[in-house]
Amino acid sequence: MEVKIGVQHTPREIVLESGQSAEEVERAVSDALAGKAQLLSLRDAKGRTVLIPGDRIAYVEIGESAARKVGFGAL
Secondary structure (H helix, E strand, C coil): CEEEEEECCCCCCEEEEECCCHHHHHHHHHHHHHCCCCEEEEEECCCCEEEEEHHHEEEEEEECCCCCCCCCCCC
């Protein structure tokens, strides 16, 4: 699952591959935005944890991972 997170007053977005389901990510984002949790905590595919203050989240984009093509094939 690819997750893109925009943070206020930061020019770059945070992009991570997460092993969590879309529902789990959405629930964590909703809790952080509603104030139930002060931090948005997500775990990426390599086991690292990303923490973002809930009051600094500008946007979150949740999508499927794009399959990367390798090699020379006909288009």
